Amino acid sequence: xxxxxxxxQTVVVLGGGSDIARAIVLALDxxxxxxxxxxxxxxxxxxxxxxxxxxxxxxxxVCHFDATDHVGHAGWVAAVAADHGDLDIxxxxxxxxxxxxxxxxxxxxxxxxxxxxxxxxxxxxxxxQLRAQxxxxxxxxxxxxxVRTRASNFVYGSTKAGLDAFSTGLGxxxxxxxxxxxxxxxxxxxxSMTEGMNxxxxxxxxxxxxxxxxxGLRKKKPIVWVPSKLQGVFxxxxxxxxxxxxxxxx
Amino acid sequence: xGDRQLLTGWGRTSATSAxxxxxxxDGLATIEWGSRxxxxxxxxxxxxxxxxxxxxxxxxxxxxxxPVWIDTVxxxxxxxxxxxxxxxxxxxxxxxxxxxxxxxxxxxxxxxAIASDVHGKGHHxxxxxxxxxxxxxxxxxxGSERTIGPxxxxxxxxxxxxxxxxxxxxxxxxxxxxxIETNRCLVETQRLPDLDALIAAMSxxxxxxxxxxxxxxxxxKGATVGRSILERGDHATLEDLAERSPKALCNPLGFxxxxxxxxxxxxxxxxxxxxxxxxxxxxxxxxxQHIGTPTLTGFFHPLDGIxxxxxxxxxxxxxxxxxVVPFDAVDTLRDIVERVVANxxxxxxxxxKRFGAQSGGLLSFPKPGWTLTFDVAAGVPGLGxxxxxxxxxxxxxxxxHYLAKDAHTTPDIIRAGYTRLDDWKAIRRSVDPHGRWAxxxxxxxxxx
Numbered sequence: 001x002x003x004x005x006x007x008x009q010t011v012v013v014l015g016g017g018s019d020i021a022r023a024i025v026l027a028l029d030x031x032x033x034x035x036x037x038x039x040x041x042x043x044x045x046x047x048x049x050x051x052x053x054x055x056x057x058x059x060x061x062v063c064h065f066d067a068t069d070h071v072g073h074a075g076w077v078a079a080v081a082a083d084h085g086d087l088d089i090x091x092x093x094x095x096x097x098x099x100x101x102x103x104x105x106x107x108x109x110x111x112x113x114x115x116x117x118x119x120x121x122x123x124x125x126x127x128x129q130l131r132a133q134x135x136x137x138x139x140x141x142x143x144x145x146x147v148r149t150r151a152s153n154f155v156y157g158s159t160k161a162g163l164d165a166f167s168t169g170l171g172x173x174x175x176x177x178x179x180x181x182x183x184x185x186x187x188x189x190x191x192s193m194t195e196g197m198n199x200x201x202x203x204x205x206x207x208x209x210x211x212x213x214x215x216g217l218r219k220k221k222p223i224v225w226v227p228s229k230l231q232g233v234f235x236x237x238x239x240x241x242x243x244x245x246x247x248x249x250x
Numbered sequence: 251x252g253d254r255q256l257l258t259g260w261g262r263t264s265a266t267s268a269x270x271x272x273x274x275x276d277g278l279a280t281i282e283w284g285s286r287x288x289x290x291x292x293x294x295x296x297x298x299x300x301x302x303x304x305x306x307x308x309x310x311x312x313x314x315x316x317p318v319w320i321d322t323v324x325x326x327x328x329x330x331x332x333x334x335x336x337x338x339x340x341x342x343x344x345x346x347x348x349x350x351x352x353x354x355x356x357x358x359x360x361x362x363a364i365a366s367d368v369h370g371k372g373h374h375x376x377x378x379x380x381x382x383x384x385x386x387x388x389x390x391x392x393g394s395e396r397t398i399g400p401x402x403x404x405x406x407x408x409x410x411x412x413x414x415x416x417x418x419x420x421x422x423x424x425x426x427x428x429x430i431e432t433n434r435c436l437v438e439t440q441r442l443p444d445l446d447a448l449i450a451a452m453s454x455x456x457x458x459x460x461x462x463x464x465x466x467x468x469x470x471k472g473a474t475v476g477r478s479i480l481e482r483g484d485h486a487t488l489e490d491l492a493e494r495s496p497k498a499l500c501n502p503l504g505f506x507x508x509x510x511x512x513x514x515x516x517x518x519x520x521x522x523x524x525x526x527x528x529x530x531x532x533x534x535x536x537x538x539q540h541i542g543t544p545t546l547t548g549f550f551h552p553l554d555g556i557x558x559x560x561x562x563x564x565x566x567x568x569x570x571x572x573x574v575v576p577f578d579a580v581d582t583l584r585d586i587v588e589r590v591v592a593n594x595x596x597x598x599x600x601x602x603k604r605f606g607a608q609s610g611g612l613l614s615f616p617k618p619g620w621t622l623t624f625d626v627a628a629g630v631p632g633l634g635x636x637x638x639x640x641x642x643x644x645x646x647x648x649x650x651h652y653l654a655k656d657a658h659t660t661p662d663i664i665r666a667g668y669t670r671l672d673d674w675k676a677i678r679r680s681v682d683p684h685g686r687w688a689x690x691x692x693x694x695x696x697x698x
Contacts, residue, residue: 001694004263004298004569004657005634009694031638032660086304086693133286134267134304135690178256178267178304218566218629 001086002135006218007032008088012080014065014122015094016040019191020141023206024091026054027214033058035084039065039076041094067094067118068110073125081129089217090126091139092119092167097193101155108155115159120166127170130179137180137217140167144187144225147234150249171222182216184209186226202227257308260560261297261657262567263628266304266690274312275330275421279393281307287688290415292359293334296366297570298657299690300414306688309419311361320345320427326384328424331361336507336554343505343546347427348485350382356551361420366654367412367614370550371461371481374606378616379425380411381609386423391682395421400610409677412611414653416687416697417678430485432502434495435461435549437483439540441533445476445587448602449580452480456604460484461549463603467529468587468596468624469522475591478602479536486543495543507547512557518564518627520597528598566629568597569657571637574605575649576619582647583620586640590624593636600624612674615652623655634658653691661696671697 002008007030013021016038025036036058040046043062052060061084065076081087098111123138130136145153146160164183171181186209188200209226216224225231237245252271258264270291271281281288286306294301302308311332318341319328325347329338335349335356342348353368362368367380376382385399388410398407410417438459442448448464456462459482466478491498553559560568575582590596601623608617626633641663644651650667651659665671675697678687685698692698 001299001304001690002264003659003694004261004567004628005637006264007634007658030634032634032658132305134306135264176254176256176267178265 002088003032005030009033010035010037010084010086010088012037012039012087012090014039014090014092015067016046016062016065017042018093018141019193020186020189020206020209021091021093022051023210024139024213025051027207027210028089029055029058031056036060037080037084038062039080041066065094067114067122070117070121073122074128077122077125077129081133086133087126087129087136089137089139090130091141092123092126093141094118095141095159096156097153098156111155112159112162115156116162116166119163123167123170127174127179127181131174131177134178136178137182138167138170139182139184139213139217142167142183142185144185144230144234147185148238148245151246152249168222180217180220182213182221183223184213184216184226185223185230187230189226202230202233252307255308257291257294257302258567259298259301259657260295261569261628262560262563263569263657264299264690266299266302268303268306268308270308270310272310272312274314275387275389275419278309278389278419278421281309283307283686287686289687289689289692290331290361290365290419292332292362293357295355295358295362296654298655299694300366300653300692301362302690303688304690311419311421320347322347325427325429326424327427328422329360330422331364331420332359334359335363339546340505342427343430343433344503346430346503348430348546349379350426350428351376351379352550354551355554356547357554360423361415364411364420364423365413365415367609367611367616368654369605369616371463371603373616374456374462374604375460377606378411378609378611378614380611380614382426383411384424384426386410387421388418389421390418391684391686404610405677406681408610409612409674411609412614412653413674413678414613414689414691414697416689416692417681418687428485430503431487432485432491432498433505433546434486434491434498434502434543435483435546436486436490436494437461437481437542437544437549439536439542440480440482441536441538442478442480444474445478445584448476448478448480452602452604455482458482463601465532466587466600466602466622467533468590468600469525469529469594469598471591471594476587477533479533481549483549491543494541498543505546507545507551507554509555509557511555513559513561515561516564518562518566518629520562520568520627522594525596525598532599563627564629566627568625568627569637570623570625570655571640572621572623572652572655573640573644573649574615574617574619574621574652575644575647576617577604579647579649580620582643582649583622586622586643589636589640595626595630595633595636597625597627612670612677613653613668615650615654617650619649656691656695659695661694664695664697
């Protein structure tokens with residue numbers, strides 16, 4: 001249960017290796033936090049002890065989670081709830097950039113399977129659980145890359161566009177159920193996933209995404225942009241003529 | 251099937267959605283039990299989440315055809331659990347009776363008063379409401395109905411008094427009434443400059459009055475830490491009125507309080523300036539020393555004249571923090587008062603009171619010592635860690651927190667404060683082995 005200060009007791013991360021998710025977990029830490037469940041593809045490479053040491057008293061559990069195991073998602077969520085009680089906050093943080101996806105149809109389809117189909121099947125499983133408990137929040141990490149897709153990463157962008165449409169729609173579907181869906185739209189974020197890449201304008205740190213996410217949770221917003229300026233920027237860019245957009249996208 | 255509703259407590263924090271079923275006592279057996287259980291909700295005046303049950307069932311008891319029986323000879327009342335103190339007082343005051351214990355609002359139900367084992371300004375002389383209950387009817391998880399009391403199934407009775415509705419549905423109770431001659435109180439008001447003066451005054455003179463409470467200013471920094479207004483009183487007799495307010499004698503037992511106004515949904519208006527201004531005026535309006543004859547409502551339920559006053563705190567809502575520490579932990583009390591003043595986020599009207607003896611309820615809050623209550627807006631940054639510090643100070647001093655107010659503490663803090671928790675859990679499990687009664691608070695604090 002969240003308490004009156006909106007401090008959760010149980011947080012679940014799908015894609016437990018994510019730097020952004022880790023920053024959000026740290027921002028959600030309090031003396032009320034008891035359990036963090038990290039669902040990861042590679043259980044062995046996840047540093048649970050390191051995260052636990054940074055938290056004020058919660059225990060961190062790592063378990064295997066595969067975004068493409070669509071059949072297993074409902075059972076996975078039910079098992080976590082059976083072991084740890086109500087899921088106060090679930091963070092959907094898995095995703096790949098798929099650098100070679102534009103040239104490889106099979107790799108592109110796989111990217112869609114992880115980033116989009118995985119988000120849909122796991123998101124619906126989480127929504128069922130939240131509806132049944134009458135409370136809880138799903139945080140879905142989208143990206144401005146999906147707001148208007150670019151030549152350099154349009155496959156990735158299209159998966160995020162799909163995820164964004166799904167999670168905002170799911171939020172409408174859950175309205176009044178006690179459950180809340182927060183779609184987070186960051187620009188470029190400095191993480192291990194983007195290491196070595198050229199920085200885009202408005203690049204932020206994972207901690208900035210975490211702070212904006214906490215604020216969005218507190219105010220029960222449907223969407224947060226990080227930084228918030230991007231909402232205005234993309235409000236214009238969305239309607240920029242194609243030749244202008246291509247010029248900007250270099 | 252009931253009606254799916256988003257519910258919060260009086261603090262308007264952490265809403266959850268539940269299936270609300272309005273049934274009479276005879277319809278309780280037909281309630282559908284899902285996997286999330288059920289809890290009874292009265293008027294929703296507990297500040298946090300004890301009358302919420304996310305994803306489960308919330309029961310609202312409909313009154314029977316004859317909800318109130320008064321035995322004017324024996325001085326007792328038998329009342330349906332869903333009846334409010336407001337309704338009860340409108341019926342009994344004209345007959346020369348008052349409730350044995352009332353909290354600061356009359357918009358609570360009899361069932362809620364027993365489940366929270368409420369206390370009032372008279373705790374040092376009258377103890378809790380549960381102390382005056384002679385018997386109660388309860389519907390258990392298996393659908394059976396029992397009549398229990400301090401002499402009949404005492405274990406279950408004292409697990410139910412203060413048991414936050416988690417042992418069953420209280421449907422009716424018989425309790426003692428207090429005889430009164432008039433609808434007024436005789437109240438002595440005293441202005442005190444600081445906390446030490448207040449502690450000294452209360453320690454000295456409380457025993458001479460049935461009621462005693464102090465309003466402490468925790469919002470103003472400076473040399474005046476703990477400046478306060480001490481109010482001590484008794485029920486006024488006809489003789490008192492003849493002497494002090496003869497006009498009131500024309501209708502000495504009338505009771506028909508109205509509502510002044512209702513607060514519309516507004517943003518949080520309890521900002522620092524507003525709070526400090528209010529406290530300054532509140533303090534200055536009190537004469538240094540004065541004896542008056544306020545009405546029952548004016549003395550016991552001053553905030554009830556303003557409907558929905560909880561909306562003053564805006565969308566984020568607020569918490570009411572209440573704890574008790576033993577008398578020998580007066581240093582902890584002083585420490586906490588200083589921290590709260592230094593923190594600067596306490597709101598208007600904080601209350602200090604001395605508790606009398608502990609009653610038999612296993613999870614009843616009051617025990618001998620000092621109890622302090624203050625409101626704070628829930629959206630204040632850093633509030634979580636500040637309150638967590640206070641929580642620890644309270645339990646380290648042998649104190650505890652009031653479950654009817656709690657909205658933020660942890661299972662560890664509650665376990666440390668309620669040393670009889672395991673005994674209570676054992677009794678609860680014996681009457682509810684399948685865990686059918688459940689609330690958000692019970693889940694949050696591991697009470698089940």
